[in-house]
Amino acid sequence: MRKNVMGFMSIVGFVMISGCSSSGAEVSIDDLEEARYEIDPNTPAWQVDDEENVELTWYVNAEWFDRAYGEDVITKKLKEDLNLDITFITGDDSNLNTLFSGGDLPDLITIFDGQSQAALRAPTWALPLRELADHYDPYFHQVAQEQTLDWYQLEDGYTYGYPSYSNTIDDYQADIIPGSDAFIIREDIYEALGEPDLSTPEQFITSLQQMKEAFPDVVPFAFRGFGSDGDVGSIGDTFQNHLGVPIADENGDWYNRNLDDSYLDWIRTFNEAYQLGLISDDNFSDDNTVFEEKVERGQYGSVFASGIAQLSGSLQTNVARDPDQRYIAVDGPKNPNGNEPTLNQAGLSGWTVTYITNKVSDPQKAIQLFTYLLSDEGQYLTTFGVEGETFEFNENGKAVLHEEVLQMRNDNPEEYKKSYRLGEFWFFGHDGFALEHGENEASIAVDQIQKWTKGKLKPQFLIENINPDQGTAEARSLVNINSTWATTLASMIRAKDDAEFDRLLGEYETFLETNNFAAVEAIRNEKMNENRERLGL
Numbered sequence: 001m002r003k004n005v006m007g008f009m010s011i012v013g014f015v016m017i018s019g020c021s022s023s024g025a026e027v028s029i030d031d032l033e034e035a036r037y038e039i040d041p042n043t044p045a046w047q048v049d050d051e052e053n054v055e056l057t058w059y060v061n062a063e064w065f066d067r068a069y070g071e072d073v074i075t076k077k078l079k080e081d082l083n084l085d086i087t088f089i090t091g092d093d094s095n096l097n098t099l100f101s102g103g104d105l106p107d108l109i110t111i112f113d114g115q116s117q118a119a120l121r122a123p124t125w126a127l128p129l130r131e132l133a134d135h136y137d138p139y140f141h142q143v144a145q146e147q148t149l150d151w152y153q154l155e156d157g158y159t160y161g162y163p164s165y166s167n168t169i170d171d172y173q174a175d176i177i178p179g180s181d182a183f184i185i186r187e188d189i190y191e192a193l194g195e196p197d198l199s200t201p202e203q204f205i206t207s208l209q210q211m212k213e214a215f216p217d218v219v220p221f222a223f224r225g226f227g228s229d230g231d232v233g234s235i236g237d238t239f240q241n242h243l244g245v246p247i248a249d250e251n252g253d254w255y256n257r258n259l260d261d262s263y264l265d266w267i268r269t270f271n272e273a274y275q276l277g278l279i280s281d282d283n284f285s286d287d288n289t290v291f292e293e294k295v296e297r298g299q300y301g302s303v304f305a306s307g308i309a310q311l312s313g314s315l316q317t318n319v320a321r322d323p324d325q326r327y328i329a330v331d332g333p334k335n336p337n338g339n340e341p342t343l344n345q346a347g348l349s350g351w352t353v354t355y356i357t358n359k360v361s362d363p364q365k366a367i368q369l370f371t372y373l374l375s376d377e378g379q380y381l382t383t384f385g386v387e388g389e390t391f392e393f394n395e396n397g398k399a400v401l402h403e404e405v406l407q408m409r410n411d412n413p414e415e416y417k418k419s420y421r422l423g424e425f426w427f428f429g430h431d432g433f434a435l436e437h438g439e440n441e442a443s444i445a446v447d448q449i450q451k452w453t454k455g456k457l458k459p460q461f462l463i464e465n466i467n468p469d470q471g472t473a474e475a476r477s478l479v480n481i482n483s484t485w486a487t488t489l490a491s492m493i494r495a496k497d498d499a500e501f502d503r504l505l506g507e508y509e510t511f512l513e514t515n516n517f518a519a520v521e522a523i524r525n526e527k528m529n530e531n532r533e534r535l536g537l
Helices: 073-082 093-102 129-136 146-151 169-173 187-192 201-214 237-243 261-275 288-296 308-321 363-374 376-384 403-411 413-419 433-437 447-453 473-493 498-514 517-535
Strands: 054-060 084-090 108-111 161-163 182-186 219-223 300-305 327-329 353-356 391-393 399-401
Touching: 054 363, 073 084, 073 363, 073 376, 129 363, 146 161, 182 187, 182 447, 187 201, 187 327, 201 219, 201 261, 201 300, 219 261, 219 288, 237 261, 237 300, 261 473, 261 498, 288 300, 288 308, 308 403, 308 413, 308 447, 327 447, 353 363, 363 376, 376 399, 376 433, 399 403, 403 413, 473 498, 473 517, 498 517
Parallel strands: 054 084, 054 108, 219 300
Antiparallel strands: 108 353, 161 353, 182 300, 182 327, 391 399
8 A cells, every 4th residue: 555655865954844833842751741631541532531622733745645634524523533623734855854854843744664764763753652652542552553563663662653554464364455466457458369378478478469459559568657766666576576586585685686587587578578569668757647547548458557556546437437448457477487476565564654743732632643543443434434424334243335435436536535535544544454344345446456466465574674774875875776776677678679688787787786785785684684583583
């Protein structure tokens, strides 16, 4: 459940940002005032706190986040239950840098990288969650995942941030997490071609050629495009997972999946497809918005897709436009070594991370908000809405969305987002909640795709957060290496012949040797060993 958002890179500059906490005073965990209500470890504090008209300001490091509050089903109920008004502020990394430099912090901050400098410096600007809960809302301990809190514990022994979509080992073992990546193909085209086998390079190329001949108006194959700072879209680790490329070598050390032979064989196949005009040059320049608009119009014959949850609106719009052109998941490219797909989803680190700052104007209400959204009340609200208004419990105790809600989801995805916001208020979301507590079919557009991913997910906790710490020489080397890899990979797919493909690959390998990559590998191995200890492996 991840959008492509850059992490926090540095803390520079000094410019104030509007909408910050009204208190301005720094709060210390050792000097908190007494709770204005009687705390009870078995009762959520929001149920006993009668303080009204509390206002919190919440910065979200994503310009695209909908800042509306109190108008849709979810935030209207949140406002009512917690007697709470929230003013959302959004921005990008530059705004976040400015925010920290100015020092006038809002009450809550959500970022997208739990290993960024901002996250690692949390002791200087955020409050520890467990201790804040002990003081104001011990029920938090009943709803927060201990494994997740432990994973986010810093060297000082405190945990400051709580992530969305943090999946534990238990979640993976229960097989309740929907997959988010797949090779998808337009159903009408797939059937018209006789449901071809696309598992080998030869079959893949032949099928794409047949597609181009029979459906000249579509681009036979596409993938999420390349971004900045080494983002290689869906054709990097997402595709490696599809091929089941290992995450560690036979000795348990970090494995450079980019140089895996089976992966490179398929990249060479994509190069052949490009040379044959089966991949468009636009794929390398289109941003995600343009990519998604083309999915909405069914302009791609087949797509190696990542982030199906984020793509669901576009997929649904496509189905609403023409049901016959629905995209479906098929096995697609396979590893020649016989490896099965090892799809990944968010691990313990999750996606976004939310903090309560030490400038928070009402720390009692802030931790109540965390507790509420992590509890069943909050999870049902953000996943299914309000009982009686958007869903009912059936005889099995499962939440079932009202027919009109499902109808709007299928026919008018944009209005569905605006009115209901289900799945869109994701700060403490959990991947498996909908499957575990509801009996709703996924939307027509993604139902078959998610079913295809069933049983294919494997946790990659071992390689979470293993990159060098930001600000180090090795981190700077890695930025250059990732950027070079993105450029190299794009150039390899667009190479004019095998000789150019090989030259580009050779130059990249030389670049690794001359840019301190051995030191990066050493740090990754060291952190993998630390992860083994934390995970008890």
